Amino acid sequence: MRDIVKDYLDGLIPRRAFMKRMSQAGFGVAAAASALKSLEPLARAQSGQGARGQAQTSVNSPAGSLTTPFEGTGGELLAEQLRAAGVKFLFLGNGSGLGSLCDALLDRPDMQIILAIHEDHCVSIADGYSKASGKPGFVMFSRVGTPHATANMYNAMKDRSSLIITSDHAESDREGRDGLEDIDDWLETVEQFTKFRWVVREPERIPEWTMKAFKLATTMPGGPTYLRFPRDILYKKKVRAGIYSSGTFNIPMSLRPSPREVEQAARILLEAKSPLLNVGYEVTASGAVASVVQLAELLAIPVTQSTSWGADFPTTHPLFLRSSAWRYPETIDAYLNIGGTMEGSASDGGGRLRGAKIIHACVDAGHLGTAYPVHVALAANIKETATALVDAIKSMATSQRLTQIRESRLAAAEDFTKRMRESAESIARRQFDRVPLTWECLSFEINAALDRDAYVVEEFGTEGPKSLQWFPFAEGEKTKIGRTTGYSLGWGVGASIGVKLARPDNQVVCLQGDGGFLFGQSEALWTMSRYDVPIIVVIFNNRCYNETRARMYAQGGRQSELKKDMLSYLGDPNVDFVSIAGAYNIKGEQVQSREQIKAAMQRAVKATRDGRPYLIDALVERGQSGAEAWYP
Incomplete structure (x- = not known):
């Protein structure tokens, strides 16, 4: 999906091609249209246009523009763009290549440096900040410190964390000569750990590439982005460029699921005798915990937690199975994985999922149907998906039928989770x-x-x-x-x-x-x-x-x-x-x-x-x- 979005924003494909490629990637028409609508403001900003195809006011004139003109050093341009993006903390490592940015920060006391003495900690601190705040974390360190940072860049990519990681780069007239602190291709070294990576070679485009890095890092499924700035362009003086306003960074990915697939999934859940719901990181990342709880409670579906950096379902809830998930329910005839990856493989016959109808919902369509074949794939925002499933189930069954399903199943689940917790606590307390x-x-x-x-x-x-x-x-x-x-x-x-x-x-x-x-x-x-x-x-x-x-x-x-x-x-x-x-x-x-x-x-x-x-x-x-x- 990220490649489709990038091609559209770069003007390489028109709206019709965007819709077609989204459909080929597994997104429904409604989801693709929702994504296209959310991308329009940014597409206009990047193309320098208002309505697509109409000239917009120049960046030198603030009237009607999404940018504000600014002149300064490359470091000042970067600082101004970070300020416009709402950055409060800059998680920095030591390095002379950061000098121009630090010069600029002396005159911007509203932005605070948090210094770490190891590049890997710059990334982990920023990652914790992003996870707890829901905001992107900005990192910058010396170019030669990049190898030190890759362990936590890898962690951030696995978690799809919204990080913008940057470093300096060899001077433009020295690049590619196997010189001091340089190798042939720095971007290749972090390709597997980043969603997007770039060397910014034109000083007037520092705000543009910074904006793009923020946008890609924060658009679900997120992930760390990586920019490198040659030292000479950071120190270059009297650079004129437009600073992008904060609104250009916000791309709400409220992708709605296909109504047809929602109806099919809802019917499977409604007719199941022994369903199981598995939650993953996208539940927390999309602010969908309450919606998923509502879905689980509607049919009293027991809940398990996949590998995740958060608690994506209340651990005190009677439907939450904790570490006893492998024991209950005894058989599974419907499995809804919402917001997580399908861990393992179906090559062994499916394990406990053998014979179950599998529904997989996540915003990252690349995960759908890769480990397990699925009966229903829902490529959409998790909050939108959970809400749509609740509405569909309610429309298919009377209140009386829903109550009958819920009460019988809830009693059994509550009894099991209570006994497991009491047993574990009793043994531990001794x-x-x-x-x-x-x-x-x-x-x-x-x-x-x-x-x-x-x-x-x-x-x-x-x-x-x-x-x-x-x-x-x-x-x-x-x-x-x-x-x-x-x-x-x-x-x-x-x-x-x-x-x-x-x-x-x-x-x-x-x-x-x-x-x-x-x-x-x-x-x-x-x-x-x-x-x-x-x-x-x-x-x-x-x-x-x-x-x-x-x-x-x-x-x-x-x-x-x-x-x-x-x-x-x-x-x-x-x-x-x-x-x-x-x-x-x-x-x-x-x-x-x-x-x-x-x-x-x-x-x-x-x-x-x-x-x-x-x-x-x-x-x-x-x-x-x-x-x-x-x-x-």
């Missing part, structure tokens, strides 16, 4: 007084000490469900951000900084494994300390990588047979995380019992109320057979 701490006890006490509406930024692996079940994620309750669907470690601590900048009035806690923290995350504490970002960082320290061990043991090889894990033990040395925090002037403490974590959380909360971060190194059990303190 071990709350163990030393070192269990994951469950530690998480229970953290949740008890936090504000009701706190933000929880997590980067857990296989042990995550043990922890996260104790946090209620729902409207009016806590908000979950993380782990990334990319699963590349080294994201969480930086992301929590961005979340707090986006949500200054909410408490923020960062939950991190010791292994994940050791993926170069201590440097993020520098930024946290410099800018007094009051976050509680809790390291679940079992001195090992449980996820790596679990996956290797699951293969049944020699390591599993002998219970000798060759890679995952992280003790010897036992890392002193409290001292690491102290090196950045952040207070902290180590705990290993229930009473200690209660007191530590009180001190942590007080520290953040006083405007400073706090780190807790919590020793937790390894919790796996064959997880001894051994290494070759």
